[in-house]
Amino acid sequence: MASETNRLHPLSGAMMALRRGFTGFSIPFFLTGVGSGILGIDADLTIDLLFVLSPLGFVVGVGYGLAYYYRFTYALTADTFDVTSGVLSRRAREIPYRRVQNVDVSQGIVQRLLGLAVVSIETAGGGSTEATLRFVGSDEADRIRSEIRRRTAAVDDASDATERSAATDSLSETADEDVVEPQRDNDAARGDRSTTLLFELEVGELLVYAATAFRWGAAVFPILLVTLFLDPDSGAGFLPDFVFETARSVGGPESIDGAPVDALLILAAVAALQWFVATYVASALYTIVNYYGFQLGRQGNDLLYERGLLQRYSGSIPTDKIQSVTITDNPLQRLVGYAGLWIETAGYGPESTGGNQSAVPMAAESRIYRFATALTGVDRPDFRGASPLARRRYLVRYSLLAVGVVALAFGASRVTGLERWYLAAVVVAAAPLAAHLKYVNIGYHVGDDHIVIRRGFWRRRTTVIPYYRVQTLSTRRSIFQRRLGLASLVVDTASSQTFTWSEPTIEDIDLETARTLHETCGERLQTALRERAGDDVGLSVEPGNRP
Amino acid sequence: MEALHPRIRLFWIAKGAIGAIALGVVLAAVDQWVTDVPTAAIAAVVLLGLGLGIAYAVQLYRVWQYEVQSDALYLERGVLTFVETSVPFVRVQHVDTQFGPIERALGLSSVVVYTAGSRNADVRIPGLTPDRARDLQDTLRKLAVESEADDGV
Structure with missing residues (x-):
């Protein structure tokens, strides 16, 4: 061609x-x-x-x-996307459409004014973007994206034509009949350019997201502000004046030199609090700027997203490349009944957060679950928890940690003359609570087509993994776990989120349960592979299921 | 289940010995330039390191097992954390045989199985004779090709 x-x-x-x-x-x-x-x-x-x-x-x-x-040239051929570049050493790269994970388009403010965009094409290999077109016209960016989509579908059609009927059969087992609908729909939709809107982030949801999502990365922002905009001579060394002023009103020291330890502690607490507040504000602003106007749509077999106030991000995620889906929430979000939904592919995202893309940044929890159901076919999971022995294990772990903290405070009191070091014993009281919270948030659900794993308290993640995406299974037992007859099951997928998040792990279940689960997952992977018979259909979304 | 070649213990002991000796050299350097460390203490640390290394090697050899099952490669290993891993053949991306200088001197070889999973999930079977390693590599490659349906990525 x-x-x-x-x-x-x-x-x-x-x-x-x-x-x-x-x-x-x-x-x-x-x-x-x-x-x-x-x-x-x-x-x-x-x-x-x-x-x-x-x-x-x-x-x-x-x-x-x-x-x-x-x-620097690029070309869309029948089977591959080709990029040739280099002045002295030349490089010609051909990316088969079948291997393309996601295509992302981003536009900074200046680029938006000039009508330019950066296109990134991701495949599963390596830790970086496979092809970056730094500045094509924004129309051209859209054309490239939809062309890649169209041609990927064409390549799939050619190779799948013979296996189509088998795939439809397997899908009808995947869930109820409305999932078969999108499959027929997909065939027609492959030529169809129309986009169905699946989700739009409302202002309220954006504000909830901004107010509840705390990004530690934003902690550098206050430091940056202080170093850039404050006269270096105004403060006492690294602390700006206003920190001292605030601290003085609650008993802080006049200066760091020669101040008693208690006053220094007050100063540290005040500085930390102000830093925390500034970080919180910066993090909220970051969220608003990045997720303003978030939209998720479906075009044929692809999910399309768009977001950003100043810098605009858009891109497509083929549904058949989705590795797993994760619902995240933190204690604040749980309190107001909200959660976020992330989609993970094996590609590498534009924010280098691994191949995870926000599908629904923030919405009411019930809506998130409806969406997850539409996306994966998984029913609202019925979680089983970790072994009760696990709680004991965490209690011991956190108690030891707390004792360590008290010992540190005691050591500090010997060296610095810190009084009332025994107040640090408060953390010992927190150990049972921490152990309980860690314990109750562990959960897993063994579905017909998916395994659902939940873990974590501060950033709780509920990951839905289709059995056919399982890469390896490991049952791990540390010496402590062996004493209690416990084990952890690690379910590894090709999702590149595991570079930044931890691998999905069911922690501290009975050894017998872990072994059975290990076997079950292995068997269901084989069954799923046989059913799919080589047809990479993947997760389906269809407009009728719009939550 | 298949055990590793007994000589692998020598390999692990050698690795442990290198670590212990390196520690001894560091301590000797501290003794020389920073502060006095009694020679007896250095010797004790090195000997303790050697002893631990030997115990670890013996125990690791005792627990290390693998098996080519009907649809997956299954391994058991680990002294402190005991890990049972299964790698379905469909997920095998490619298989390497490798050996380092010590392994070569001992006439041993490793098979490394790569999957598309997270980076540290690549699976290494050490302590195979070169023939067994090549054999296993061939077997795994054939099984991987046979079971190839869809690469999951």
């Missing part, structure tokens, strides 16, 4: 040339700086040299940037 060869947007050629030119221009400054500083080359000579070398560097840089632009 004939295919046209494309270049990036001309503007990106100009930008690349300018950027490289600037780099080329500045390198001589750096080199002469090093030269005069270390080698002691005469200053007049360096200035003369700069007059020659910098413009030369600029010209070479521009030339390189332009050459890079002209040598």
Whole structure:
């Protein structure tokens, strides 16, 4: 099949040339700086040299940037997406459509004004994006995405034509009849470009999300603000003045030097509290800016998402590449009855959070579960918990930790003259509560087609794994677990979220249960594979099931 | 269930010995340049390290077992944390045989099975004779090809 060869947007050629030119221009400054500083080359000579070398560097840089632009081509062929790049060393990369996990498009503010976009194409291999088109026109970005989608479907059709009937049979067993509907629908929809809206984040939901999602990553934001905008001489070293002022009103010290330990503790507490509040605000703003206008739609076999206030993200996730689906919630969100839903693929996401994409950032819990059901066919799970012995185990673990904290406080009191170190014993009282909370949040559900694993208290994750996505199964027993006859079952999938989150693990169940479960999962994987008979249909969503 | 080749114990003991000796060298360096460490203490630490290494190697050999089952490769291993893993043949991406310098000196080889799962889930069977390793690699490759239906990714 004939295919046209494309270049990036001309503007990106100009930008690349300018950027490289600037780099080329500045390198001589750096080199002469090093030269005069270390080698002691005469200053007049360096200035003369700069007059020659910098413009030369600029010209070479521009030339390189332009050459890079002209040598960078991409093409959509019948079976592969081809990218050829490189000026001195050339690279030609062919990505088979079948292997494409997700296609993501992002636009920064400046890029939106200029009508440009960055397209990233992900496959399952490696830890980085396989092809990045840095700046194509936004129309072209949409075209590439829908073309890849269309051609992926065409490749699938060609190879699946013979197995189609078998697949439909297996699907009817997957769930009730309305899941068979999208399959027929899919065949028709493959040519169909219309998008069905599945979810739209309302303002209330966005605000709940912003108010309840706490991102520790935002903790750098207050530090950045303080270092950038405060006069370094105004505070006492690393702490700005206003922290001292606030702390003084509750008994903080005048300055760090020579202050009693108790006053220093108050100062530390005040600083930490202010830092926490600033982090919370920054995290909420981040959430609003990133998830404003979130929409999830379905186009044929793909899920399409769109979000972002300043920087706009959009992309497509083929439903047949979905590895697992995870529902996340934290104590605050549980309190107000909200949760989030994430989709995991084996690709690598644009935010380098692994291949997990928010499908529904935040919605009422019942709605989330309806959505998860529509997406996976899993019924509302009926959780079984960990062995009661596990609670004892956690109690011992947290008690030891608490004793360690008290011992530390005692040690500190010897060295620094800290009084009332025994107040640290409060944490011992928290140990039973912590053990109980960890214990009650562990749960698993063995469904007909999926295993559901729930764990964690602060960031509780409920992961739905279809048996046919299981990669390896491991039963693990530490020496402590062996004493109590307990085991943990690790269900590994190809989802790249396991790089950032921990692998889905059912913790501390009876050894017998773990062994049985291990076997069951292995058998159901084989059954599912036989039923699917090589047809990679995957999870289905259909408009009738709109939650 | 199949056990590993008994010589693998020597390999693990050698690895432990290298660690213990390295620790001894560090302590000797501390003794030389930082503060006095009694020679007896250094010797005791090294000997203790060696002893632990030997005990660990013997115990690890005792628990290490693997089996080529009807649809999966099954392994049992681990001294502190005992792990039973099954790797379904369909999930095998590729199979390597590898050996390092010590393994080569001992006439041993490892088979490494790669899956598309998370990175640390790649499965290594050490302590095989080169023939057995090649044999196992062939078997696994054939089984992986036979059972290939869909790569799950």
